[in-house]
Amino acid sequence: MSTDPRDHRLAVVGGGVMGTNIAALALGHGVPVVLVDVSEAVLAEAEQTVALKLRHAQLMGKLPAGRTPAKLVTSVSLADAADATTVIEAVTELPETKAKVLSEVSQIVRPGTLLISNTSCIPIDEMASSVARPEELVGVHFMNPAYMIVMVEVIRGPRSSDATLTAVTDLLETLGRKGLVVNDAPGFVINQVLHPLINSAAKLVQDGVATVEVVDGLLEGCLGHATGPLRTADLIGLDNLVDSLNVLFERTGDSSCRPCDYLLDLVRAGKFGRKTGEGFYDYGKVAS
Numbered sequence: 512m513s514t515d516p517r518d519h520r521l522a523v524v525g526g527g528v529m530g531t532n533i534a535a536l537a538l539g540h541g542v543p544v545v546l547v548d549v550s551e552a553v554l555a556e557a558e559q560t561v562a563l564k565l566r567h568a569q570l571m572g573k574l575p576a577g578r579t580p581a582k583l584v585t586s587v588s589l590a591d592a593a594d595a596t597t598v599i600e601a602v603t604e605l606p607e608t609k610a611k612v613l614s615e616v617s618q619i620v621r622p623g624t625l626l627i628s629n630t631s632c633i634p635i636d637e638m639a640s641s642v643a644r645p646e647e648l649v650g651v652h653f654m655n656p657a658y659m660i661v662m663v664e665v666i667r668g669p670r671s672s673d674a675t676l677t678a679v680t681d682l683l684e685t686l687g688r689k690g691l692v693v694n695d696a697p698g699f700v701i702n703q704v705l706h707p708l709i710n711s712a713a714k715l716v717q718d719g720v721a722t723v724e725v726v727d728g729l730l731e732g733c734l735g736h737a738t739g740p741l742r743t744a745d746l747i748g749l750d751n752l753v754d755s756l757n758v759l760f761e762r763t764g765d766s767s768c769r770p771c772d773y774l775l776d777l778v779r780a781g782k783f784g785r786k787t788g789e790g791f792y793d794y795g796k797v798a799s
């Protein structure tokens with residue numbers, strides 16, 4: 512690979528919070544994107560969200576100056592990923608869904624195509640068992656919003672090859688991201704720390720120790736957490752957080768990863784955070 516955006520063609524599978532983040536990041540750096548999701552309706556909304564995020568990134572000065580944004584194409588067919596130089600999987604955090612998508616896409620693309628999972632918690636080697644060429648799979652945990660936060664967590668699975676690590680380094684440089692490489696484990700580094708923290712913060716509210724605002728206020732004011740764990744959870748999406756905690760709990764047995772009742776109640780009530788307009792906080796209207 513190279514670090515010239517003209518040499519890259521990205522396919523992003525999953526047009527939700529992270530798929531639209533990653534698409535905006537790539538387009539803004541001049542890398543064309545095919546965005547794949549399950550329905551035309553999801554893709555129509557995703558297209559609008561990508562445009563908003565691209566505009567946000569531009570206004571915040573987070574894109575290379577003078578570079579024309581590349582073209583976005585949307586599709587409900589994974590076959591349209593066939594010509595990509597890199598595929599980034601950003602579908603729902605359910606192991607069976609990811610295994611199916613990764614298996615299918617790895618059979619569609621040419622050998623040598625970089626295959627990335629943006630999973631929050633599922634070990635890379637677990638998913639490598641579903642793909643045609645396990646050495647071509649690597650984890651890249653883009654942060655949310657991906658076009659604002661420069662640092663990413665790169666997860667090298669036991670079967671990820673040196674060539675794959677070189678290719679991912681080139682892609683990240685092309686996208687203006689800096690990666691730190693970690694070994695494979697459930698939740699890797701970031702979410703083995705962050706997700707139990709959020710769950711504990713929610714449980715403190717559940718137990719009546721403090722309000723949502725006070726828990727976040729203390730973590731912000733005393734520990735320097737940028738937004739507070741519960742506001743962060745609303746940004747992530749509480750549905751995704753529960754799926755991720757389940758993945759962690761099932762693979763580690765660590766009870767701090769078992770989603771607390773308060774979190775489960777919010778998800779059962781359809782309060783997923785910013786994406787539905789209400790979670791720990793009420794945003795009044797659906798925020799993008």
Ligand SMILES: NC(=O)c1ccc[n+]([C@@H]2O[C@H](COP(=O)([O-])OP(=O)(O)OC[C@H]3O[C@@H](n4cnc5c(N)ncnc54)[C@H](O)[C@@H]3O)[C@@H](O)[C@H]2O)c1
Nearest residue numbers: 525526527528529530548549601602603604630631655747
């Ligand atoms: N939300 C975050 O802050 C965050 C941060 C880093 C990583 N992640 C990870 O990124 C991934 C995506 O998370 P998200 O928050 O964007 O979730 P999301 O629920 O917002 O979006 C998931 C998208 O995947 C689509 N999808 C489901 N099955 C599909 C299939 N078979 N083919 C194509 N598309 C399919 C859904 O329609 C949906 O649009 C997850 O693995 C998550 O853990 C999330």
